[in-house]
Amino acid sequence: MALSAATPASPTTSTTTAPDATSPASFGNAVALSCRECGERFPLGPIFACTSCFGPLEVAYDYPAGAITRESIAAGPNSIWRYAALLPVPAGVAERPNLNPGFTRLVHARNLARELGMRALHVKDDSGNPTHSFKDRVVAIALEAARTFGMNTLSCSSTGNLAGAVGAAAARAGLRSCVFIPSDLEAGKQVMAAVYGGDLVGIDGTYDDVNRFCSELIGDPIGQDWGFVNVNLRPYYGEGSKTLAYEICEQLGWRIPEQIVIPIASGSQLTKIDKGLAELVKLGLVEDRPYRIFGAQATGCSPVSAAFKAGHDVVRPVRPDTIAKSLAIGNPADGPYVLDICRRTGGAVEDVSDAEVVDSIKLLARTEGIFAETAGGVTVGVLRKLLASGALDPEAETVVLNTGDGLKTLDAVAGTGPSAVIKPTLDAFRAAGLA
Amino acid sequence: MALSAATPASPTTSTTTAPDATSPASFGNAVALSCRECGERFPLGPIFACTSCFGPLEVAYDYPAGAITRESIAAGPNSIWRYAALLPVPAGVAERPNLNPGFTRLVHARNLARELGMRALHVKDDSGNPTHSFKDRVVAIALEAARTFGMNTLSCSSTGNLAGAVGAAAARAGLRSCVFIPSDLEAGKQVMAAVYGGDLVGIDGTYDDVNRFCSELIGDPIGQDWGFVNVNLRPYYGEGSKTLAYEICEQLGWRIPEQIVIPIASGSQLTKIDKGLAELVKLGLVEDRPYRIFGAQATGCSPVSAAFKAGHDVVRPVRPDTIAKSLAIGNPADGPYVLDICRRTGGAVEDVSDAEVVDSIKLLARTEGIFAETAGGVTVGVLRKLLASGALDPEAETVVLNTGDGLKTLDAVAGTGPSAVIKPTLDAFRAAGLA
Numbered sequence: 001m002a003l004s005a006a007t008p009a010s011p012t013t014s015t016t017t018a019p020d021a022t023s024p025a026s027f028g029n030a031v032a033l034s035c036r037e038c039g040e041r042f043p044l045g046p047i048f049a050c051t052s053c054f055g056p057l058e059v060a061y062d063y064p065a066g067a068i069t070r071e072s073i074a075a076g077p078n079s080i081w082r083y084a085a086l087l088p089v090p091a092g093v094a095e096r097p098n099l100n101p102g103f104t105r106l107v108h109a110r111n112l113a114r115e116l117g118m119r120a121l122h123v124k125d126d127s128g129n130p131t132h133s134f135k136d137r138v139v140a141i142a143l144e145a146a147r148t149f150g151m152n153t154l155s156c157s158s159t160g161n162l163a164g165a166v167g168a169a170a171a172r173a174g175l176r177s178c179v180f181i182p183s184d185l186e187a188g189k190q191v192m193a194a195v196y197g198g199d200l201v202g203i204d205g206t207y208d209d210v211n212r213f214c215s216e217l218i219g220d221p222i223g224q225d226w227g228f229v230n231v232n233l234r235p236y237y238g239e240g241s242k243t244l245a246y247e248i249c250e251q252l253g254w255r256i257p258e259q260i261v262i263p264i265a266s267g268s269q270l271t272k273i274d275k276g277l278a279e280l281v282k283l284g285l286v287e288d289r290p291y292r293i294f295g296a297q298a299t300g301c302s303p304v305s306a307a308f309k310a311g312h313d314v315v316r317p318v319r320p321d322t323i324a325k326s327l328a329i330g331n332p333a334d335g336p337y338v339l340d341i342c343r344r345t346g347g348a349v350e351d352v353s354d355a356e357v358v359d360s361i362k363l364l365a366r367t368e369g370i371f372a373e374t375a376g377g378v379t380v381g382v383l384r385k386l387l388a389s390g391a392l393d394p395e396a397e398t399v400v401l402n403t404g405d406g407l408k409t410l411d412a413v414a415g416t417g418p419s420a421v422i423k424p425t426l427d428a429f430r431a432a433g434l435a
Numbered sequence: 436m437a438l439s440a441a442t443p444a445s446p447t448t449s450t451t452t453a454p455d456a457t458s459p460a461s462f463g464n465a466v467a468l469s470c471r472e473c474g475e476r477f478p479l480g481p482i483f484a485c486t487s488c489f490g491p492l493e494v495a496y497d498y499p500a501g502a503i504t505r506e507s508i509a510a511g512p513n514s515i516w517r518y519a520a521l522l523p524v525p526a527g528v529a530e531r532p533n534l535n536p537g538f539t540r541l542v543h544a545r546n547l548a549r550e551l552g553m554r555a556l557h558v559k560d561d562s563g564n565p566t567h568s569f570k571d572r573v574v575a576i577a578l579e580a581a582r583t584f585g586m587n588t589l590s591c592s593s594t595g596n597l598a599g600a601v602g603a604a605a606a607r608a609g610l611r612s613c614v615f616i617p618s619d620l621e622a623g624k625q626v627m628a629a630v631y632g633g634d635l636v637g638i639d640g641t642y643d644d645v646n647r648f649c650s651e652l653i654g655d656p657i658g659q660d661w662g663f664v665n666v667n668l669r670p671y672y673g674e675g676s677k678t679l680a681y682e683i684c685e686q687l688g689w690r691i692p693e694q695i696v697i698p699i700a701s702g703s704q705l706t707k708i709d710k711g712l713a714e715l716v717k718l719g720l721v722e723d724r725p726y727r728i729f730g731a732q733a734t735g736c737s738p739v740s741a742a743f744k745a746g747h748d749v750v751r752p753v754r755p756d757t758i759a760k761s762l763a764i765g766n767p768a769d770g771p772y773v774l775d776i777c778r779r780t781g782g783a784v785e786d787v788s789d790a791e792v793v794d795s796i797k798l799l800a801r802t803e804g805i806f807a808e809t810a811g812g813v814t815v816g817v818l819r820k821l822l823a824s825g826a827l828d829p830e831a832e833t834v835v836l837n838t839g840d841g842l843k844t845l846d847a848v849a850g851t852g853p854s855a856v857i858k859p860t861l862d863a864f865r866a867a868g869l870a
Contacts, residue, residue: 369566
């Protein structure tokens with residue numbers, strides 16, 4: 001099988017060896033890859049960039065009219081596979097060994113809403129996924145594509161959440177995994193990435209060096225049958241984020257919320273949630289009504305927010321410097337699309353300082369019992385900031401995303417500790433003022 | 436309100452101030468507390484020991500004939516509240532602010548089964564709970580009891596999982612929490628316990644000192660309106676573990692597995708799973724068929740296993756010394772009941788070394804992509820050991836419990852790391868032997 005490299009080969013030259021890759025049923029209702037820029041269409045294959053204009057490819061569908069209903073979805077499993085008909089996966093996907101991610105809790109955040117003066121607020125809490133981040137959603141779709149393409153190794157570059165999601169998914173699927181990380185990654189994160197028993201390779205260099213090396217591997221015979229989930233499988237991978245939109249609407253009783261606050265790393269998640277909402281409307285699963293999408297960044301890595309505020313259409317890359325490492329992509333590939341969506345829907349992009357991130361992690365934990373990773377501190381922080389500025393309407397039904405787990409970014413709240421340390425006596429307890 | 440202390444007061448002297456505590460509906464189909472030893476019955480109240488014989492109390496029910504069906508359960512929420520009719524909680528419990536724990540994944544562990552030579556193995560993975568351990572189940576029931584009794588503070592002594600579960604549940608419910616820990620607890624665990632913003636009190640002493648101090652507090656006016664989830668609310672708290680039995684059977688298609696491997700700390704969970712299975716049979720929700728229950732301990736804290744092997748009915752306390760800290764109860768209150776159940780069902784109790792625990796954590800991660808805490812290493816380790824000894828039948832349908840999350844016991848697998856550290860070149864990668 002010839003994989004497309006950074007300079008994409010013609011997809012028609014792909015000679016896949018997978019047994020079922022030629023069957024359209026392998027991708028369900030997906031029918032093609034389509035260029036986001038020029039609209040050119042390609043057969044479904046392990047390619048990720050348009051051969052005509054180098055634009056990013058995304059999955060296009062031909063949904064059977066009337067066959068996808070609220071009832072057919074509700075009859076499905078309690079995972080993203082209840083939406084299998086809306087994803088590039090075969091019909092029996094839930095029966096194939098995978099982590100069955102998704103259908104995480106949508107938490108009615110009454111306490112946080114009260115504290116912020118809001119009428120109706122929900123937290124979509126993706127820390128409930130198998131490896132405790134939204135990455136399980138996207139990796140699950142990439143895994144199916146890798147199987148269909150007959151790939152033998154699941155791979156990625158990562159500094160955290162993705163490494164665990166790829167390692168765990170490959171383990172369950174019985175595929176090899178080979179994950180690349182910067183060798184100076186914190187010891188705890190190396191453990192989380194290595195525990196699933198796949199190959200973990202520390203690269204003596206920066207995260208950018210790791211990424212460059214992965215691109216080299218894709219172009220080399222070594223990487224011939226490898227699926228880099230967020231590179232040569234990216235069109236499929238990205239579709240996993242649509243399930244956040246589906247779940248939010250279904251869990252609200254098949255209704256689009258009026259406002260959604262979404263973190264921005266590459267920007268892919270935000271664009272796919274918008275795509276998912278549009279699909280639900282088109283299929284008649286929800287009523288068409290206006291919604292506003294808000295993007296959230298940490299100030300230490302806020303190129304999209306800066307472009308939004310400056311009124312620019314393009315994003316100028318930055319060198320990240322923030323505790324929100326899962327969002328620290330200085331050159332976000334989907335930045336321009338994010339700007340377009342946030343402007344078109346009447347939303348905004350905003351950023352918050354690391355101190356505000358920490359404060360917002362604590363606020364969410366204290367009010368709703370949800371311990372978010374730093375990315376969740378970013379979205380809740382931006383929610384607060386946009387309420388204060390008036391950009392967000394406190395009367396509108398709002399959903400804020402928590403995409404990861406506080407246990408993975410304990411350092412962010414390392415100062416948190418006991419209210420008091422006392423001897424085990426009633427007198428000491430009374431003296432501590434906690435009785 | 437008078438709470439019963441270590442020496443239980445007569446429950447009839449309780450003068451509760453809660454608005455709805457006198458309404459039987461507050462406890463659903465639960466009708467009384469009943470002594471496990473002498474069978475004496477008491478009204479539902481914040482008491483935990485029999486005034487006649489000091490035996491432990493448990494909740495007794497009067498289920499409405501025919502009203503609890505597979506269909507009525509399936510129509511309920513995706514949480515333990517789908518079984519509300521089988522728990523001491525009011526009918527509308529799912530609408531009250533709580534963490535909505537449970538209905539975690541039952542993973543068909545094909546890879547692990549193959550590796551162990553088993554026909555049908557499932558892992559009940561409770562790391563998917565809101566604070567990533569089974570404690571969310573038991574705390575949720577205790578919380579409802581605390582509300583019904585008009586208590587204003589949720590409390591416990593803990594060295595880990597329980598502290599987080601209590602802190603998070605109280606935060607969501609809008610109750611104060613006050614959690615007691617040994618002051619020398621690892622920094623990371625202190626963060627996890629403190630982040631929910633309740634009071635966290637470090638006690639200058641051992642875990643036993645912490646427990647003794649909590650008993651003192653219950654008897655003091657300070658603790659008058661406090662619910663210690665695993666002390667004065669223990670009869671309610673314990674019922675939460677029944678939901679593991681309900682979920683396992685429902686997720687198997689309403690069938691009791693032939694063998695279940697359960698960790699033993701106090702032993703409460705194992706006894707309540709057995710109680711839950713018996714209830715399902717009595718209600719006609721599953722077919723009555725033999726099942727065998729196996730208890731799992733770490734060798735460094737294996738008083739129940741030692742008693743089982745010696746043929747004793749009583750358990751001699753030990754001083755724990757194991758990495759499986761969430762199971763490190765040297766004097767397990769329900770030890771004798773565990774021995775009785777494991778013997779009566781034809782099961783066994785076994786223990787494994789810390790090295791076997793670590794090895795089994797890695798085995799589960801490598802085969803199924805599930806990163807378990809040390810308690811999960813204990814159950815998987817015991818599963819292997821009992822298969823090797825012939826005590827467990829490899830042809831029988833088996834469920835093994837993982838009750839917590841590997842992210843909370845990272846130290847156990849601290850040695851895990853990269854297969855190689857290389858410079859970012861293809862030559863270096865080839866030289867590392869991973870291509």
